[in-house]
Amino acid sequence: MCFNSFFFLFFFMLINFFFFVYFIMNGLSVFFEWEIISFNSMSIVMSILLDWMSLLFMMFVSLISSVVIFYSKSYMNSELNLNRLIILVLMFVFSMVLLIISPNLISILLGWDGLGLISYCLVIYYQNLKSYNAGMLTALSNRIGDVMILMVICWIMNYGSWNYIFYFDFMKNDYVMFIISFMIIIAAMTKSAQIPFSSWLPAAMAAPTPVSALVHSSTLVTAGVYLLIRFNYLLIDMFFFKVLLFLSILTMFMSGISANYEFDLKKIIALSTLSQLGLMMSILSLGFPDIAFFHLLTHAMFKALLFMCAGVIIHMMNDIQDIRYMGGLSLYIPLTSLCLNISNLSLCGIPFLSGFYSKDLILEMVSFNSFNLMVFILFYLSTGLTVFYTFRLIMYVMISDFNLMMIYNLYDEDYIMLNSMFVLLFMSLLSGSFLSWFIFFYPYMIYLPFNLKLMVIYVSILGSILGFMVSNMGIYSLNKLLLSYNLSSFLCLMWFMPNLSTYGLSYIYLNFSQILFKNIDMGWSEIYSGKGIFNILKNYSVFYNIYQMNNFKIYLFSFILWFMILFIFFFI
């Protein structure tokens, strides 16, 4: 199952790659439309749009998923239900492909809902309470986006068809389009875990690591970004994009800070995914969809690699994810450490790795297009934070002593996992430059003062120094964080967002329903409906039975008395 799927997806990737090259060389785009049903001049169609963007994205998705499936052959080695995992991943990829290729809202919903449902199934794959809770949080957060897409389907019916790309030009200033764009942005924010909805993304780390590698790099979380990239003609210069800009910058900043407080290996990576998603969303909302797409693709590569390295390390550490137990791993597992370091440095944007091309471009575009001070500061601050937590992670995991146990089994010869990682290693080394040659027909012209140009370097150096220093903090200094307990709990709990989206939503209603249950169900309605009526009737019945208990003579006398009274009336 694993190898079959791997080969299938790999060849799918190759086909996509060749078509991508062909399409982008000739500037083609192909649009299929299959009419499923048509009534009252509304036609429900399955439409497929193949252009360089969808083909390139499909290529990346199929590459990563093929590699991930190959990887999970070893990672999930003794898993009993491995086939289920593979099937779920294949369905996941299929629904992602549906989402990518269709510019029609109804057929998008097919992929969109499929992603939500299968991501739930994948998160709860390990079938314990924690993964169940995480899966429920994931599914319900994504459900908001599904509802928004459904409502968009209702609203867009006003225009007579669901092929939204046709209405961008001449319906842009329509009021209905305003509502549609609002809903689309909300939907994209739920999928891409922007700030009010971002708590599900670290929670979804309950999924198996290969699944995290797939979900958090190229498929689920980027679906929202991709949707907004498709919709960006509509959304540019709108009010909601400014809101989205602020939210996404704050997401980036928040997750950068939280990652610094985090000690769980996978959660650090998840939070860095969140921060990169914020970066994509923010550059998208600044009006550069192609750069956002570029960063999406490069990020997909090195983030999948990062997760796979983390998976290898977790395997070797006896399923321990806490980075405080690790240390000195570069001495024992050089190849995995190589992959981890390259992907991490690529995440930081170290020059000429893949992340550099996109991230540097983004930051320079931000500096180049004069935005306000807050945007500027938050962008650079979060870039510094990225380097900060990356170096902290590297110091904790790679350097110093091994902290777990006397007896350990670190090995670097699992070539199934390593081979699959090498593919992505190659890609995360090269994909930045190769994509920048491919998809930008002409380079962006950026003209900046020297210091502003080097601003990225400055914050990176600052972040790396800070990361180094933080990783050398002893337990005594770490405990000093308790002095500012409120602040540090606020920062490390992702600004209380997991609490807000779980307890914050359910607490009021559970409390209220308990009060209702106590007062109404077990209180007033019991008195005034069921129990009360029964008591009244029972008391009447008891009262009546007093009459029934009389002597028989009295009954006969009462009858005669009745006749007497009637006689008196009769003769009056």
Added chain:
Amino acid sequence: MFFFILINNNSNKMFFLFIMFFSTLISISSNSWFGCWIGLEINLLSFIPLISNSKNLLSVETSLKYFLTQSLASINFLFMILIKFSLLKNFNMNNIISIMMNSSLLMKMGSAPFHFWFPNIVEGLSWMNNFMLMTWQKISPMILLSYYFNKNFLIFMIIMNLIIGSLGGLNQTSLRKLLAFSSINNLGWMIFSIMISENLWLFYFLIYSMMIFMMISLFFLMNMYFMNQLFINNMNFFIKLNLLINFLSLGGLPPFMGFMPKWIIIKFLLINKFYFLTFIFMMTSLIIIYYYIRIIYSSFMFNYFKMKWMNLLMKNNMLLINLSSFISISSMILSTFIFM
């Protein structure tokens, strides 16, 4: 079969049974009030030998009580006939004489304000005698009531019947008394139906007798007199089911047969704009259903976790029980073909 159970293979009782039937026929087909009265008297005198059993002290007491109440009612009935002959020249329904005549007939059938003898006597009779008392003995007073009644008085009596029938049964544990109160409640329905038309009454009465026959024969065969006997006995599933169906039918739950006459009567009530009366009819039958459900509570449960100490060794009598509950279930559906 049931007649043979009733008369206990006793030729004397057979004789009295025939007299009882014919006396009712005399009473309802008679041309004059005297004939009616004679029929009633013969009915009384033939019913007493049927219910009395010299070996059973309780039944002797019961037959005496029955005699006293019925004869008191008959005396007053005769008296009112005579007064009516002598004093009233024209045919006027709504006067005090009609109230008095109706009162004595209501006493005879055990209707509400004069019903106090009814649960007492029911408690002393065997099941089959109860069946006679609840069904056949009500024919002649009710037919006579339809000849000459005071409408307002009777509506008042109907309300009394309904309320007392529903409330009185609520605290009972004796199945005979429960059925007695339910028959008092049903008497309210029947009196109303006879005020509307005799056919409607016939319809209601037949279906009611059928349902009460099913109930009573089940209880007779299982030898049950109190509610807890249903709970502590291990019963055959089909018997349980039949009990359940027949009780729901008696209570007037829609898919079953018992709902149909009630439905028709409610329709008549609504056509004639007796809205308040309809309300009372429905609410009291709700209470009735409540105490029926309480009886068959153990049968309703999929799992009834109380210990059962006895086994009811009774075969499922196909002909009697299953057929009767089949009728309860299907006749509502089949009747749509009749009334189409």
